[in-house]
Amino acid sequence: MNEYLNNLKRIEFVVTMGCTGRCKHCSEGSHNFGGEHIDGDIAAKAIAEVCMYYDIESLMTFGGEPLLYPDTVCCIHRAAALAGIPERELITNGFFSRNSGKIKEVADMITESGVNRLLLSVDAFHQETIPIEPVEFFADCIKSSGVHIELSPAWLVSTESDNPYNTKTRKLLE
Numbered sequence: 001m002n003e004y005l006n007n008l009k010r011i012e013f014v015v016t017m018g019c020t021g022r023c024k025h026c027s028e029g030s031h032n033f034g035g036e037h038i039d040g041d042i043a044a045k046a047i048a049e050v051c052m053y054y055d056i057e058s059l060m061t062f063g064g065e066p067l068l069y070p071d072t073v074c075c076i077h078r079a080a081a082l083a084g085i086p087e088r089e090l091i092t093n094g095f096f097s098r099n100s101g102k103i104k105e106v107a108d109m110i111t112e113s114g115v116n117r118l119l120l121s122v123d124a125f126h127q128e129t130i131p132i133e134p135v136e137f138f139a140d141c142i143k144s145s146g147v148h149i150e151l152s153p154a155w156l157v158s159t160e161s162d163n164p165y166n167t168k169t170r171k172l173l174e
């Protein structure tokens with residue numbers, strides 16, 4: 001046990017800094033990471049070890065765009081399910097391929113891996129560089145698989161604020 005981590009309840013993994021988007025509001029830098037991502041097997045081992053000592057309540061994977069590396073994401077979530085972590089979350093912009101077969105395959109992998117809450121980033125900022133059609137198809141695949149899915153938009157000022165960005169976001173959410 002690490003004496004400075006007595007109340008450890010959550011684990012988060014930045015799967016990659018690489019991304020298919022180039023959002024204005026992004027805090028993750030340039031995304032020029034040339035295919036680098038974390039090692040899923042090492043992450044899975046770390047999860048098993050941490051869960052031997054701590055009562056972890058939730059785990060999240062994000063990026064960059066984590067689904068550029070679905071094998072890594074699913075390896076992490078399988079380990080989390082096996083270790084008994086109850087909340088297993090994934091945040092994605094939903095755009096990792098334009099190929100509907102590939103999108104369906106990744107949605108099935110996510111379902112099988114035990115992700116039980118998927119947050120989908122859809123808003124005026126993301127959709128400046130990310131096409132909505134493959135994102136919508138991915139959302140439909142996840143929805144029909146039974147995995148809980150939520151839209152997770154970024155609002156300018158507040159959800160109630162009237163400005164051109166929020167107007168576009170509301171249209172996209174519809």
Ligand code: SF4
Nearest residue numbers: 019021022023026064
């Ligand atoms: S999708 Fe997320 S990580 Fe990628 S550029 Fe947009 S805000 Fe940044």
